[in-house]
Amino acid sequence: MHQLWLIPIFPLVGFAINGLFGRRSKALVNAAAIGTVALSFLWVLKTLAALGMFGGSMPEEQYVERYYTWMASGNFNVGFDFAVDHLSAIMLLVVTGVGLLIHIYAAGYMAHESGYYRFFAYLNLFMFFMLVLVLGANYLVLFVGWEGVGLCSYLLVGFYNLEKFATDAGKKAFIVNRIGDFGYSLGMFLIAVNFSSLDFGKVFESAKNMPVDTGAGLFTGICLLLFVGATGKSAQIPLYVWLPDAMAGPTPVSALIHAATMVTAGVYMVSRSAPLFIHSPIAMNVVAIIGLATAVMAATIGLVQNDIKKVFAYSTVSQLGYMFLGLGSGAFAAGMFHVVTHAFFKALLFLGAGSVIHAVGGEQDLRKMGGLRSKTPITFITLLCASIAISGVPPFSGFFSKDAILAAAYQHAPWMYWVGVVTAGMTAFYVFRAFFMCFFGTYRGDAHPHESPLVMTGPLMILAALSVGGGFLPIPHFLEGMFPKVEEPANEMLVYISVAAGLIGIAIAYVMYVLKPGMADGVAKAFRGPYELLYNKYFVDEAYDATVVEPILQGSRTVLWRGIDVGVIDGVVNGIGARSRNIGGILRRAQSGNIRNYAAWVVLGSVIVILSMSLAGGLR
Amino acid sequence: MPPLPESVPLSWYLLLSAVLFALGVAGFLFRKNIITVFMSIELMLNAVNLTFVAFSYKFAAVDGQIFSFFVMVVAAAEAAVGLGIILTVYKNKSTLQIDEINSMKN
Numbered sequence: 001m002h003q004l005w006l007i008p009i010f011p012l013v014g015f016a017i018n019g020l021f022g023r024r025s026k027a028l029v030n031a032a033a034i035g036t037v038a039l040s041f042l043w044v045l046k047t048l049a050a051l052g053m054f055g056g057s058m059p060e061e062q063y064v065e066r067y068y069t070w071m072a073s074g075n076f077n078v079g080f081d082f083a084v085d086h087l088s089a090i091m092l093l094v095v096t097g098v099g100l101l102i103h104i105y106a107a108g109y110m111a112h113e114s115g116y117y118r119f120f121a122y123l124n125l126f127m128f129f130m131l132v133l134v135l136g137a138n139y140l141v142l143f144v145g146w147e148g149v150g151l152c153s154y155l156l157v158g159f160y161n162l163e164k165f166a167t168d169a170g171k172k173a174f175i176v177n178r179i180g181d182f183g184y185s186l187g188m189f190l191i192a193v194n195f196s197s198l199d200f201g202k203v204f205e206s207a208k209n210m211p212v213d214t215g216a217g218l219f220t221g222i223c224l225l226l227f228v229g230a231t232g233k234s235a236q237i238p239l240y241v242w243l244p245d246a247m248a249g250p251t252p253v254s255a256l257i258h259a260a261t262m263v264t265a266g267v268y269m270v271s272r273s274a275p276l277f278i279h280s281p282i283a284m285n286v287v288a289i290i291g292l293a294t295a296v297m298a299a300t301i302g303l304v305q306n307d308i309k310k311v312f313a314y315s316t317v318s319q320l321g322y323m324f325l326g327l328g329s330g331a332f333a334a335g336m337f338h339v340v341t342h343a344f345f346k347a348l349l350f351l352g353a354g355s356v357i358h359a360v361g362g363e364q365d366l367r368k369m370g371g372l373r374s375k376t377p378i379t380f381i382t383l384l385c386a387s388i389a390i391s392g393v394p395p396f397s398g399f400f401s402k403d404a405i406l407a408a409a410y411q412h413a414p415w416m417y418w419v420g421v422v423t424a425g426m427t428a429f430y431v432f433r434a435f436f437m438c439f440f441g442t443y444r445g446d447a448h449p450h451e452s453p454l455v456m457t458g459p460l461m462i463l464a465a466l467s468v469g470g471g472f473l474p475i476p477h478f479l480e481g482m483f484p485k486v487e488e489p490a491n492e493m494l495v496y497i498s499v500a501a502g503l504i505g506i507a508i509a510y511v512m513y514v515l516k517p518g519m520a521d522g523v524a525k526a527f528r529g530p531y532e533l534l535y536n537k538y539f540v541d542e543a544y545d546a547t548v549v550e551p552i553l554q555g556s557r558t559v560l561w562r563g564i565d566v567g568v569i570d571g572v573v574n575g576i577g578a579r580s581r582n583i584g585g586i587l588r589r590a591q592s593g594n595i596r597n598y599a600a601w602v603v604l605g606s607v608i609v610i611l612s613m614s615l616a617g618g619l620r
Numbered sequence: 621m622p623p624l625p626e627s628v629p630l631s632w633y634l635l636l637s638a639v640l641f642a643l644g645v646a647g648f649l650f651r652k653n654i655i656t657v658f659m660s661i662e663l664m665l666n667a668v669n670l671t672f673v674a675f676s677y678k679f680a681a682v683d684g685q686i687f688s689f690f691v692m693v694v695a696a697a698e699a700a701v702g703l704g705i706i707l708t709v710y711k712n713k714s715t716l717q718i719d720e721i722n723s724m725k726n
Contacts, residue, residue: 593722596649603645 002047004065004082004135007092010040011127018124022117033120034103037127041096048089058086060481062201064137076196083137083200086482090336090475091134091268094343098260099127101459105351106252108455109358119159119250126152130261134268138198139188142269146184146233149262150177156257157249169248176242180232184269187225194218204275213280223276223283226269227290234266234320236294241541243317247309251354254309259316259350260343267323267339271332274483278330288328288409292416292423295321297538299426303433304524304534307364308353311434315390316346318427322405325420330486331408333479338401344470345389345398348463349431352383355456356438361447366437368445375449378457380439382464387435389467391428391502397470399499404476406498408486417494421501428505433520436513633674640667654706654716658699665695 014036022029052058064083071078084092103123110119126149133145150173158170188198195203213219230236235243246258257263270277270287277284295318302314319342326335357364359376373380389396392403402424410417443449451457512519524531533539590601640663647660669688676684710716 596718599645599648603649 001065002050002063002084003043004047004084005067006043007040007047007096007135008128008131010036010043011124011131014124015121015128018117018121022121026116029117029120030107033124034100034107036124037096037100037103040127040131041100044092044096047084048092051084051089053089058089061085062137064201066137070140076192078138078140078198080141081137081199082135082141084135086479087268087271087336088134090340090479091264092131094340095127095130095134095261098343098347098463099130099256101462102252102256102260102347102351105255105354105456105459106250108453109252109354110250113250115159119156122152122155122159123253123256126156126257126262130265133265138200139191139203140198142272143184143188146229146265146269147181149257149265150174150181150233153177153246153257153262156253157246159249159253163248166248169242169245173242173246176239177232180229180239183225183228183232184230187222187229190218190222190225194222200272207275207279210279212278213282216282217280219276219279220282223273223280224286226273226276227283227287230266230270230324231290232266233269234263234324235317236266236290236321236324237297240294240298240317241544244310244313244537247307247313251309251350251357254313255347255350255354258313259346263316263320264323264339264343267320267327267335270324270327271336271483274327274332277327278484284328284330286328287324288412288416291321291324291326291328292409292419293321294318295325295423296419297321299423299430300534301537302430303426304531305430306366308356308366308369308434308438309350309364311366311430312346312349312353315349315427315431318423319346319390322402322420322423325409325416326405329405329408329412329416330484331404332483333476334401334404334408336479337475338405340473340475341389341397341401341467341470344463345386345396345467348382348386348460348467349390351456351460351463352379352386355379355452355460356383358452358456359447359449360445363445363447366434369438369443370441370445371439371443372449373439375443376451378451378460382457382460383435383439385464385467387431389470390431391506392424392498393502393506394499395468395471397467400471403495403498407491407494410491410494411486421498424498425501425505428502429509432506432509433513436509440514441517630674630678634671637667637670637674640664640670652718654709654718654721657718658702658706662695662699665691 014032017032017036018029022032048054048058051063062083062085064081066079066081068080069077070080103120106119106123110116113119129145129148129152131145133142133149136142136145154170154174157173158167160166191203192198195206197203197206207219210219232239243258243263247254249258277287298314298317298321302311302318305311305314319338323335323338323342326332326338355376356369356372356379359372359379360369363369385396389398392399394400406417406420406424409420512523536542592598644660644662644664644667647663648657651657651660669691672684672688672691674684676682676688706716709721713721715721
């Protein structure tokens with residue numbers, strides 16, 4: 001036994017301490033929040049070392065710990081089980097490692113906020129649920145974590161609970177996720193019915209011997225439903241709309257939950273279900289196409305956003321689309337590799353953005369930044385690393401994972417590769433656009449920019465090192481045994497083209513925002529229509545409002561509330577009350593309080609009983 | 621058990637008991653003095669006792685007689701408590717007219 005349960009329990013303890021006693025002292029909150037996550041990280045390291053991960057001798061099969069039977073119904077059993085294999089080992093390291101860095105950073109970033117203890121209590125609770133999600137050995141335990149992180153996301157997006165936009169964004173995140181969860185639940189039911197188990201091991205074992213769906217069969221149904229869940233959690237078309245709004249939360253939350261860990265849960269879940277997905281070419285194709293479409297769409301929106309966090313939010317949506325493109329193309333290992341590198345550089349981008357926002361006194365508008373290069377040198381350097389990494393320039397980490405995905409996409413369908421390359425170019429452009437607007441030119445705001453304290457820049461530097469060198473981690477090799485082999489064509493041309501696309505994107509951004517600063521506005525004016533369309537995010541929110549939100553709201557108001565609730569339900573309840581009072585009003589007259597009156601009733605009653613008995617022949 | 625004397629048939633006992641019971645009911649309903657009402661109740665109880673004993677004799681079963689003993693015990697207890705209540709009522713209200721003792725009403 002390696003006591004896997006300790007991994008999530010540490011943050012849960014931290015949650016309890018912060019939630020119950022955190023109001024008393026900030027030092028206690030710091031110790032409990034960061035200490036428990038650090039313990040959890042260390043326990044992950046110890047467990048994985050014991051399993052032989054670092055010596056290269058980790059067994060291919062799952063290591064499972066069974067704690068107790070959660071539910072048993074006939075021959076259908078669900079246990080509360082945790083498991084570790086190569087896939088979850090990677091996720092464990094990312095979640096606890098990046099999570100630890102972000103916790104440390106947050107101690108500095110949130111230092112002046114009220115509700116400090118509340119923030120860290122939620123953050124610890126999130127870590128607990130995320131680790132349950134990763135460790136779960138069956139679909140139901142995974143779902144517990146899945147729902148839990150959704151809850152924490154809601155709590156943290158709406159952390160500034162006095163601001164209406166923040167609470168609205170929290171609700172939006174929660175409700176949109178609920179739609180995805182509905183799909184996931186249905187997929188889970190379908191698995192339970194057809195495999196009479198939810199255990200990953202058992203389900204995949206029996207799936208192995210079943211034929212591949214040629215048309216739309218059982219596997220296609222299951223996989224598409226699971227993928228609906230993934231589109232909610234991992235912000236893909238059509239359910240991506242919550243993620244950009246979720247930036248209303250504090251920046252460390254955006255980094256931890258909405259960039260590095262929670263939103264990759266969908267990617268993790270689909271990778272986990274790879275043995276099912278490879279049985280359904282249709283589902284794989286859907287995953288690839290949705291991923292690609294999301295990547296393109298979010299990247300185009302990201303081109304014109306002015307809020308630094310919004311730019312990175314759309315970038316996250318776009319990069320998640322890349323991951324799904326990889327998964328759908330059959331390159332599960334490449335997709336997971338991108339999860340890891342993305343966790344490094346996107347967490348860094350967000351934390352860097354947080355550091356910039358901190359420096360300029362809470363301003364998030366790129367148009368009011370500029371020239372911060374000399375004032376915040378560490379943030380500048382680290383953000384530069386992250387920006388190059390996401391642009392896919394070798395030898396930075398993003399290059400390796402993105403290149404693996406694009407190669408797989410080319411194998412799957414060449415047109416997907418070309419669309420992916422264009423998206424890569426746009427990605428490089430908008431990230432560097434934000435970067436240049438932030439650090440170059442002259443300062444356009446009215447605060448006094450200053451570098452952040454070491455507690456914030458320290459994690460930035462570590463993440464920068466990981467963003468630079470993360471591509472050399474042998475993750476694809478480590479995951480080889482988990483997934484079916486994909487043959488990789490040694491087509492160097494493809495690599496050159498995708499790198500060139502990234503460099504061209506950077507170059508255009510440099511020309512437009514550093515060399516000729518007025519040029520961007522000119523371009524925007526020249527392409528008024530497309531610019532407006534992108535600036536307003538394709539009017540998707542408005543379209544959803546008109547087609548889904550408003551009808552539901554109006555229907556609830558008129559039919560469900562005024563019609564059914566007030567009319568039928570209240571009517572019945574009030575009616576019963578009123579009738580009782582009417583009947584009571586008549587009957588109360590019999591209760592005169594006069595004892596002889598009662599006696600007379602008794603006599604009358606007995607006479608009637610005796611008479612009726614004699615009439616019925618009861619008396620002889 | 622000795623046989624029932626043939627001279628008096630069962631129906632006579634029952635008739636007498638019914639008449640006594642009816643008198644008790646009438647007294648309970650129509651008299652205004654509490655003591656009289658109280659005596660009417662005793663009358664009803666004893667009318668029932670008479671029925672019990674008569675049937676017990678007729679069917680040569682001892683149950684009815686035991687039952688009448690129980691009724692007598694209850695009646696004695698009731699008399700003790702009831703008379704106590706009546707005395708207290710009289711002390712407080714200086715009247716025994718049943719219509720005037722209605723402080724629980726409303």
